[in-house]
Amino acid sequence: MRRAALLAVLAALALAAPARGESTITMSGSVVTQALVADLAYFYRHDVRDPPRFSLTGGVTATGIADVRNGIVDGGMAARALGPGDPPGLVLTRIARSGLCLVTNRANPVPGITRAQVQDIVAGRVTTWGQVPGSRRTDPIVPVGRDPTTGSAQVFQSIFVDPATPSLFRPITLPTDLAVRDFIAQTPAALGYVDLALTGPLHVLAFDGVGCTRATIRTGAYPGARPLGIVTRGRPRGALARFLRWTRTSRVARRVIATRYLPG
Amino acid sequence: MLRAVAVAAALVGVSAVPAGAQAPQPVRLAAASDCRQNPNCAPGFKRVYDFDPSASLVRLKVADAGVQALDDGLAEVAVVFSSNPQLSRPDILPLRDDGHMITPDHVVPIVRSSMLRRYGPALRRRLNAASRILTTLQLRGLNQQVIDGRLPEAVAGEFVDSNALGGEPARTRRGPRIVIGFQDFAENETLAHLYASGLRGAGFRVAVRDTGGLRPAAVSAMRRGRIDMWPGYSGSLLGYLGGTSLRRSLARIGAEPLALAPAQDRNGFAMKIDVARRLGISKLSDLARFFPAVTRSAARPARATVRAAADARQGEQWAVAPGSVLDLPGAWELSRGAGVTVAVVDSGAKIDHPDLAPNIWTNFDEVPGNGVDDDRNGFVDDVHGVDFTTGAPGQDLTDGNGHGTHVAGIIAAAANGVGVVGVAPKAKVMVVKVLDAQLAGTTVGVAAAIRYAAANGARIINLSLRGTVPDPRLNEAIAAAAAANVLVVVGAGNDARDIDTQPVYPASIAAPNLVSVAATIPQDGRAIADFSNFGQLTVQLAAPGDAILSTSNTGGWIDESGTSMASPMVAGVAALMLGANPRLSAADLRALLLQNAVRAPLKVAAGYVDALRSVVAASTAVDGGAAQAPRLRVLNATAKGDHTDVQAAVVGSTAAVRRYVVRLDGRPAARLTARASPFKLTLRRRGHRVAIQALDASGRVLARAQRAVGAVGSGKSGASGGAQIGA
Numbered sequence: 001m002r003r004a005a006l007l008a009v010l011a012a013l014a015l016a017a018p019a020r021g022e023s024t025i026t027m028s029g030s031v032v033t034q035a036l037v038a039d040l041a042y043f044y045r046h047d048v049r050d051p052p053r054f055s056l057t058g059g060v061t062a063t064g065i066a067d068v069r070n071g072i073v074d075g076g077m078a079a080r081a082l083g084p085g086d087p088p089g090l091v092l093t094r095i096a097r098s099g100l101c102l103v104t105n106r107a108n109p110v111p112g113i114t115r116a117q118v119q120d121i122v123a124g125r126v127t128t129w130g131q132v133p134g135s136r137r138t139d140p141i142v143p144v145g146r147d148p149t150t151g152s153a154q155v156f157q158s159i160f161v162d163p164a165t166p167s168l169f170r171p172i173t174l175p176t177d178l179a180v181r182d183f184i185a186q187t188p189a190a191l192g193y194v195d196l197a198l199t200g201p202l203h204v205l206a207f208d209g210v211g212c213t214r215a216t217i218r219t220g221a222y223p224g225a226r227p228l229g230i231v232t233r234g235r236p237r238g239a240l241a242r243f244l245r246w247t248r249t250s251r252v253a254r255r256v257i258a259t260r261y262l263p264g
Numbered sequence: 265m266l267r268a269v270a271v272a273a274a275l276v277g278v279s280a281v282p283a284g285a286q287a288p289q290p291v292r293l294a295a296a297s298d299c300r301q302n303p304n305c306a307p308g309f310k311r312v313y314d315f316d317p318s319a320s321l322v323r324l325k326v327a328d329a330g331v332q333a334l335d336d337g338l339a340e341v342a343v344v345f346s347s348n349p350q351l352s353r354p355d356i357l358p359l360r361d362d363g364h365m366i367t368p369d370h371v372v373p374i375v376r377s378s379m380l381r382r383y384g385p386a387l388r389r390r391l392n393a394a395s396r397i398l399t400t401l402q403l404r405g406l407n408q409q410v411i412d413g414r415l416p417e418a419v420a421g422e423f424v425d426s427n428a429l430g431g432e433p434a435r436t437r438r439g440p441r442i443v444i445g446f447q448d449f450a451e452n453e454t455l456a457h458l459y460a461s462g463l464r465g466a467g468f469r470v471a472v473r474d475t476g477g478l479r480p481a482a483v484s485a486m487r488r489g490r491i492d493m494w495p496g497y498s499g500s501l502l503g504y505l506g507g508t509s510l511r512r513s514l515a516r517i518g519a520e521p522l523a524l525a526p527a528q529d530r531n532g533f534a535m536k537i538d539v540a541r542r543l544g545i546s547k548l549s550d551l552a553r554f555f556p557a558v559t560r561s562a563a564r565p566a567r568a569t570v571r572a573a574a575d576a577r578q579g580e581q582w583a584v585a586p587g588s589v590l591d592l593p594g595a596w597e598l599s600r601g602a603g604v605t606v607a608v609v610d611s612g613a614k615i616d617h618p619d620l621a622p623n624i625w626t627n628f629d630e631v632p633g634n635g636v637d638d639d640r641n642g643f644v645d646d647v648h649g650v651d652f653t654t655g656a657p658g659q660d661l662t663d664g665n666g667h668g669t670h671v672a673g674i675i676a677a678a679a680n681g682v683g684v685v686g687v688a689p690k691a692k693v694m695v696v697k698v699l700d701a702q703l704a705g706t707t708v709g710v711a712a713a714i715r716y717a718a719a720n721g722a723r724i725i726n727l728s729l730r731g732t733v734p735d736p737r738l739n740e741a742i743a744a745a746a747a748a749n750v751l752v753v754v755g756a757g758n759d760a761r762d763i764d765t766q767p768v769y770p771a772s773i774a775a776p777n778l779v780s781v782a783a784t785i786p787q788d789g790r791a792i793a794d795f796s797n798f799g800q801l802t803v804q805l806a807a808p809g810d811a812i813l814s815t816s817n818t819g820g821w822i823d824e825s826g827t828s829m830a831s832p833m834v835a836g837v838a839a840l841m842l843g844a845n846p847r848l849s850a851a852d853l854r855a856l857l858l859q860n861a862v863r864a865p866l867k868v869a870a871g872y873v874d875a876l877r878s879v880v881a882a883s884t885a886v887d888g889g890a891a892q893a894p895r896l897r898v899l900n901a902t903a904k905g906d907h908t909d910v911q912a913a914v915v916g917s918t919a920a921v922r923r924y925v926v927r928l929d930g931r932p933a934a935r936l937t938a939r940a941s942p943f944k945l946t947l948r949r950r951g952h953r954v955a956i957q958a959l960d961a962s963g964r965v966l967a968r969a970q971r972a973v974g975a976v977g978s979g980k981s982g983a984s985g986g987a988q989i990g991a
Contacts, residue, residue: 026776028855035413042418045425046432057776057855066801066869070774087801106336147863147871175859175877178412185335186355197413201332259415 023050025240028057029064029077030151031176032195033228036096036261037077043252044243052239060176061151065090068231074240076231079177079195080151093236093244094229094264096257099222100155100193101212103181103202107188110134112206118160121191124168129189137189144180144192145171152177155226156193160207193224197260218262227264291543291554293533294322294330294339296478303503304366304531305343312365313548315555328449331356334536340543341551347400347451347529349408354880357540359533360547366531369499370524371398372510373459374482376492377520382439386466388522390429391493394462395525397427397920403451403527406458410450417472420457424465426894428920428960433467442468445475445491447482451529455495479504487517496521497529577684577821582786583808583833584685589790589862590808590833592687595875599843601688606675606724606839607649607717608832609710610668610991612661612697614817615648617669619677619684624648625692627720640909640946641720642902649695650716652709664701666817667991670824671728673815674832675839683821684813687836687875688843694722699729699991707731707769708986711741718748719899719911719944723842723850725750726835728828730757730768733987738770746777747897748913751850753835754780755809755827755991756797762867764799769989772802777850779838779857782868783809783830790864790872796827798867804854805861806872807833828991837875841882848882856881894921894958898971901954908947908973910954920960921967927955928973 027037034056045051056077064076069087082092102118104110111134120126121141129137146153161167171192174180181198184190194202196212204212207224216222230236236244247253248264257263299305299321306318322339324330330342331350344351344358351358373391380387402423409419424430442463446456453474460470473491475481479501485491498510498521505513510521533548545551578584584592605625615624625648629639632647635657643650644657651659663669672693677686696713699705710729717725725745742752752775757768763780771780780803783796792798793810809830816822838853848856860878861871900911908928914921926934928951936945947954955970 028776031859032413035409038422039415039418042422042425046421055851057851059855059859063804063858063869067774067776070801072774072776106332149863173863175861175881182353185332186353188337195413201335256415256418260413 023239024053024055025075025243026055026057026073027064027075027077027230028059028067028073029075029231030061030079030228031058031178032079032098032197033061033077033095033230034058035197036228036257037230039256040095040247040253041243043256044246044250047250047252048242048246052243058176060146060149062149065231068233071233074232075236077228078151078231079228080155080226082231083154089233090231091233091235092227092229092231094227095244095247096228096261096264097217098226098228098261099196099212099217100152100159100224100226101196101199102160102191102193102205102207102224103184103199104191104205105184105188106201106203108135108137109203110205112209114208115160115162118207119162119165122161122169123166139189142187142190143169143171144183144187144190145173146175146177146180147173151226152180152193152195155224159224160193214262228261229264290320291341291551292320292322292339293317294324294333294342296324296343298479298500298504299343301503302500302531304369304500308365309548309551309555310558312363313552314558315552316558317551317555320555328451330534334534334539340539341533341535341545344532344534345451345529346532347403347407347527349404349411351532351534355537357535357537357546359535359540359545359551361532362547362549365548367499369497369528369530371395371403371455371527371529372496372498372501372524373522374486374494374496374501374514374519375522376486377515377518379440379442379492380520383437383468386437387442387463387468390462390466390468391459392523394424394429394459395523397423397429398458398525398527400527400529403455403529406454407451410454416450416454417457420454421461424458424461426920428964428966429462430465433465435467436469437467439469442470442492443490444470444472445482445485445494446472447475447478447494449478452495459493459495483517486519493519498524500531577813580813581684583812584687588808589784589872589874590687590837591874591876595837595840595879596689598879599688599840600679601676601691601836601839601843603846604688604724604839604842605692605694605722606688606726606835607694607696607713607722608668608672608675608726609696609698609713609717610671610726610728611665611699611701611703612651612663612668613672613693613695614663614669614815614819615661615695617673617815617817617819618682619680619815619821620669620672620693622678622680623676623686623690623692625694625721639944640907641911641944642900642904642909643716646716646720649697650713651697652713652716653697653700653705661695661697663697663817665699665703666822667699667703667728667828668695668697669817670812670814670822671726671828671832673821674812674829675726675836677815683815687833688839690843691836691839694720698989703991705729705989706986707733707735707738707989710770710989711735711737711986714738714741714745714752715900718745718750723750724835724838725752726832727752727770728755728826728831729989729991730755730771731987731989732768734767734769734773735986737986739773739775742770742773742775742778744897744899746775746850748899749850750777751838751853752778753831753838754778755831756780756782756799756803758783758795758826758828759797760795761797762799763797763803764801767802768797769987771797772799774802777854779804779834779854781809781827781831781834781873782806782866783825783827784872785810792866792868793825795825796830800867800869803868804858804870805834806830806866806868807837809833826991834873837873837878840875840879844879845882853882894967896956896958896967896969898954898956898969901971901973903950903973906948906950908949908951908954909944910947910956911944912956912969913943914958914967921958922961923959925957925959929953930955
């Protein structure tokens with residue numbers, strides 16, 4: 001039996017905005033950006049007078065953007081640039097430049113991969129490590145990725161995959177870059193992509209002979225660069241605007257960003 | 265000092281298994297270089313387990329890189345510290361210390377004696393205060409944050425701030441700068457910054473420095489005067505220095521141990537699960553088969569695996585079957601929702617149903633049927649819940665329709681061999697009746713029900729109901745539930761429409777503690793039912809909601825369909841997550857549900873809910889709330905007769921809260937010791953405004969809140985009216 005819904009008949013009332021303290025900055029979204037923002041927030045709170053509170057909730061870029069659009073949070077933590085598929089009226093304030101690195105398990109230290117090889121893997125023409133020069137493995141490649149709505153997946157698709165490449169590759173999709181990192185660290189035959197700051201326990205592949213490092217991102221040699229930043233409805237305002245200005249102007253903030261990324 | 269997170273292992277010197285080993289297959293042990301001397305490593309194995317692994321050691325240069333040695337295939341067994349969150353990885357098996365070899369190893373600040381004399385008791389007090397707040401679970405949480413990309417300095421500083429030991433000091437103390445060293449691994453760096461932040465908060469001048477090595481480097485730096493303190497580990501430091509007293513051993517290098525932290529970082533031993541299974545190893549004594557014997561220990565019987573028997577009609581429940589979209593059987597290995605109360609705000613429930621009776625919530629502070637509000641929560645005889653459909657003082661929870669009984673069974677039908685099994689078969693159901701037999705109710709009644717549930721111990725509220733008229737009182741009640749750390753799960757409605765553009769309530773309310781749910785169909789559970797509402801911005805999750813077998817108000821079982829059935833699936837999964845990790849905040853619970861939903865081309869924001877992934881994530885999640893400074897909320901304040909009843913909640917870190925001071929109309933009314941949140945109190949006079957402050961041990965105000973006192977009669981005043989709402 002299907003439950004019939006009852007119709008409400010009384011006069012419409014305005015939807016109240018969620019209660020929020022004046023001095024709390026609320027943000028949700030990418031956990032990669034969250035780790036950076038949390039560190040910046042800590043130093044900001046020790047660097048200014050009467051600092052605001054921060055309430056940060058991790059997720060993915062898309063949920064951060066949806067939460068901003070719905071007015072649940074002040075800022076959405078994003079790990080990609082805004083695109084035409086995003087709701088109108090949003091503004092991305094960049095904090096840092098990062099990169100999306102192609103990675104394998106450390107037990108499979110393939111020196112590098114070419115654009116042509118990436119197309120072959122995505123198109124399903126190459127399915128085992130035995131077909132990848134430089135790998136000592138022969139077992140099937142275990143592709144790992146993120147769902148197509150996430151910042152990482154969109155950056156991977158737009159930068160590493162040619163539009164003409166048929167997508168026959170069915171990666172295991174995981175909820176966050178952290179989960180991808182942990183899965184690849186535990187799976188010798190895995191191939192995937194993670195944020196530059198999360199490559200510690202993994203082997204990083206050079207792409208077309210160019211390593212994924214801060215130096216190659218700075219020079220523009222590495223093509224997989226992406227911005228990390230905060231999405232707002234319109235230009236940032238109030239306490240959030242002051243925080244974002246501090247991330248661009250403070251020497252402390254630049255030092256924090258430089259521990260793993262490049263300034264935005 | 266800012267440093268990049270360094271967790272990479274540096275491994276040197278892989279030794280070969282000796283040709284004469286008795287082991288049927290070579291097994292290598294990855295451990296730090298001190299294993300041959302550490303009583304919790306090789307000497308311990310010889311003493312307790314009668315074997316010697318020394319000839320098969322793989323030496324780790326970075327102390328806690330054991331898991332990476334396992335990942336790299338460089339060893340089959342590795343030392344892994346007990347505070348390492350990687351021990352919770354699903355492919356890692358910590359080996360049981362069945363012979364009780366491993367000794368305690370508490371975090372302890374080691375301080376230069378001359379520095380203690382220079383600054384007197386103030387330095388000792390401050391460091392001891394910082395040690396006192398650190399438990400093993402918290403240390404593990406701090407480590408996880410660093411593994412996830414945070415800076416040790418910021419992670420440690422936040423922890424100290426949230427426990428009221430940080431902040432800007434009123435004055436800087438005169439005297440020499442205190443140099444804190446750390447051993448060359450991330451946890452020790454975090455601990456060094458933790459003590460540094462605590463000292464800075466008390467006005468000491470501090471610098472933090474890498475000693476460039478492990479324990480020997482720290483001891484050498486102390487001996488040579490390059491550092492004034494470092495965070496040590498009591499048991500292994502004593503093992504390294506030798507002797508029977510850490511105090512006497514440290515006196516030889518001019519240092520002194522202060523109070524031990526509750527946090528321990530003991531040696532543990534772990535394997536990859538597949539390797540352990542292949543070799544038949546689950547405990548340390550099993551390793552005796554693979555290393556040269558000192559004297560052999562007796563074999564022990566393997567532990568039996570116990571599995572719960574299935575309920576009689578479980579085979580008809582497609583949503584809970586192995587391999588279904590919910591992935592429940594795996595999640596049940598980790599949690600069954602024990603200790604979690606879920607409020608079913610609906611049409612009541614058949615509380616004596618054989619599948620529900622074991623799991624109906626009981627308010628033990630209320631005496632049944634005596635017509636008295638025994639627990640002074642504003643409601644008479646609310647033993648199993650409240651009936652908001654009438655203004656009468658008593659509670660009639662009977663379900664005249666069957667909707668609430670069905671929803672309750674989906675969440676928590678008992679695993680008792682009878683009928684069906686709920687998603688969280690050990691959770692408790694609080695029955696809050698807001699819909700009559702025709703499934704009609706009001707938004708004001710639902711708002712009152714949410715407040716009741718939040719104030720009386722529910723951690724999750726299920727709302728399988730909807731209306732089309734927004735009511736700010738509903739928003740306010742959901743915000744109050746957020747203040748009490750309660751997650752609200754809502755059915756998206758059955759109008760087959762996009763509620764991003766045509767909203768329904770409460771599903772379309774934007775709140776950080778609210779999740780709305782669409783329904784999926786039984787074919788593979790991965791497509792949205794044709795009747796279900798959807799919305800890529802406002803509907804977060806999808807879950808099974810078509811042809812769902814659950815409890816009936818006749819005492820039997822019945823199939824029903826609707827988002828009313830999908831919402832309790834998610835409420836049940838949330839109960840499993842809280843059962844695995846009760847310290848999760850409502851916001852974290854929502855975030856983990858969304859993060860671990862399986863992405864699919866569905867018209868919802870996150871995807872369909874996956875119980876196993878969500879529960880695994882919850883069980884290893886960092887306690888986000890503990891990193892926040894405490895925040896206080898007065899949930900309810902009502903005057904009745906000659907007294908005032910108050911309900912309050914504190915969220916964030918409560919570790920530093922020692923007492924509460926309550927004022928009524930500006931005059932002191934009560935002083936309370938720290939207690940579990942939310943809490944209730946009765947003030948023995950009437951007033952107009954109640955104010956509460958949370959104070960630390962020194963009397964410093966950590967948080968404050970106030971609220972106007974309202975008047976209530978039966979506890980149901982103001983629970984009628986508003987817009988119509990139904991299921």
